[in-house]
Structures are given as C-alpha cells and as structure tokens.
Amino acid sequence: MKLREDLTLRKIGNDYMIVDPGQDMVDMSKVYTLNETAAWLWGQLVGKDFNAETIVELLLEYYDVDKETASTDAQNLIEVFTKQGVLQD
Amino acid sequence: MDNLPREKITLANDLFFNEVKTYLNKGQLVTIPISGGSMEPFLSHGDSVLLKPVTIDDMKVGRVVLGLTNKGYMLHRIIKIARDEAWLAGDANLQQIEHIAKSDILAVVVEANRKNSTKDLHSFGQLVAARLWFLARPLRRIWNKIVNLIQ
Numbered sequence: 001m002k003l004r005e006d007l008t009l010r011k012i013g014n015d016y017m018i019v020d021p022g023q024d025m026v027d028m029s030k031v032y033t034l035n036e037t038a039a040w041l042w043g044q045l046v047g048k049d050f051n052a053e054t055i056v057e058l059l060l061e062y063y064d065v066d067k068e069t070a071s072t073d074a075q076n077l078i079e080v081f082t083k084q085g086v087l088q089d
Numbered sequence: 090m091d092n093l094p095r096e097k098i099t100l101a102n103d104l105f106f107n108e109v110k111t112y113l114n115k116g117q118l119v120t121i122p123i124s125g126g127s128m129e130p131f132l133s134h135g136d137s138v139l140l141k142p143v144t145i146d147d148m149k150v151g152r153v154v155l156g157l158t159n160k161g162y163m164l165h166r167i168i169k170i171a172r173d174e175a176w177l178a179g180d181a182n183l184q185q186i187e188h189i190a191k192s193d194i195l196a197v198v199v200e201a202n203r204k205n206s207t208k209d210l211h212s213f214g215q216l217v218a219a220r221l222w223f224l225a226r227p228l229r230r231i232w233n234k235i236v237n238l239i240q
Contacts, residue, residue: 010108012107013104019108021117022117024116025120026112027119028112028120029121
C-alpha cells in the first residue's frame with residue numbers, strides 16, 4: 001500500500017494535519033490530525049510502498065518500544081489510515 | 090501511541106484560518122465546516138460552506154463573508170457597506186455587529202452544504218429572508234426575553 005500522493009502533511013501550531021489540496025479546491029471540512037509519532041511516520045512512508053512490517057521496523061529502529069507494541073501500533077495506524085481513506089494501492 | 094489520528098479536531102481560530110487564507114490567496118476555493126450557531130437559522134453547526142476569494146462585486150449587503158474581526162475570523166453576513174468599512178452580523182445574534190475594514194474581508198460563500206443538499210445563500214429568496222430576519226431583531230429580542238422568562 002501507499003499513502004495517497006495528493007495529500008499533504010502540514011504542521012499547524014502544535015498539530016499535524018493532513019490536508020487534501022485539490023487543483024482548485026481545498027476541503028478543510030475533512031482534515032485529519034496526526035500526533036507527533038504518526039506525523040513522523042507519515043514523513044517516512046510518503047512515496048513508498050509499505051506494509052505493517054515497514055511501520056514496525058521504523059518504530060523499532062527509532063523508538064524505544066518492544067516488538068509487540070510496535071505491531072499493535074502499526075496495525076492500528078493502518079486501520080485508521082484505511083478508514084480515513086488516505087491510502088492508495 | 091494511542092489516539093493516533095483523531096476524527097475531529099479543533100484548531101485555534103487564527104491557526105485554522107491562516108491556513109485557509111494561504112489557499113484563498115492562491116486563488117483556490119476552500120470548503121470549511123461551520124462551527125457554532127451564530128448564523129442560525131441560515132447555517133447550522135455541522136454544515137459546510139464553499140468559499141471563494143472575495144472581489145469588489147461581492148461587497149454587497151446580504152452576502153455571507155469570512156472576515157477578520159477583533160474577535161478573530163468570523164463567517165457572518167454583511168448588513169451594511171460604508172465607505173471603507175463593512176458591518177457584519179451573525180444571523181442569530183440579537184445585538185452584536187462587527188465593524189471591519191473592507192480589506193479584512195477574505196472570502197465570500199459560494200454555496201452551503203448540509204448533509205447531501207446544497208443551498209445558495211445568495212438567491213433572491215434567501216437574501217429577502219435574511220434581510221427580514223435581520224430587521225426583525227427588535228422583535229426577536231422581545232421574543233428572546235419572553236422565552237427566558239418562561240424557562
């Protein structure tokens with residue numbers, strides 16, 4: 001899976017927000033915020049083909065977490081991304 | 090890492106609208122959600138509106154615009170145009186009027202959306218209704234007092 005390339009991550013104040021800036025139209029009524037970790041992951045994953053394993057590896061490499069927690073977090077993140085429609089095949 | 094992306098967010102007014110402004114300045118149309126009830130009954134909390142960058146032609150009484158007031162950015166209706174100034178009021182408000190410079194009006198509503206239906210806030214019928222609603226402010230104040238007494 002991949003992150004939708006038409007979305008951009010913006011830091012607004014202390015929040016990270018994914019905005020959908022269309023060619024002529026921007027929908028700010030459907031924006032998603034990410035926490036710091038998720039935003040960091042977004043930055044790492046953008047433009048790449050990834051799966052849950054990729055996220056687990058990134059978390060293990062950069063964060064002080066055990067494998068089990070990392071797997072759960074990765075699954076949760078993918079679930080939320082899927083639900084919010086920010087992924088493409 | 091609980092609470093990853095949140096479904097609904099509340100950003101500070103100025104941060105949110107600075108972002109909106111960035112897109113408007115590029116000439117893009119921007120959809121924003123309506124928050125609060127100051128434009129009832131014409132716009133309700135949870136509706137959304139499509140905004141376009143404002144032009145001179147949009148500076149007319151009755152237009153619903155996004156303006157920078159001394160209380161932050163507000164989506165209210167123009168009730169009077171003076172030389173360099175525009176007076177804005179929320180349709181639901183009984184007293185308050187915001188006096189702002191015309192240059193502080195950023196955008197005008199193109200259309201409003203509620204669930205799956207679209208409404209033109211600036212159709213003749215809507216403009217007449219909004220004007221009558223505004224002129225009825227004294228009556229609405231009295232009505233409001235009666236309701237408050239009963240409750």
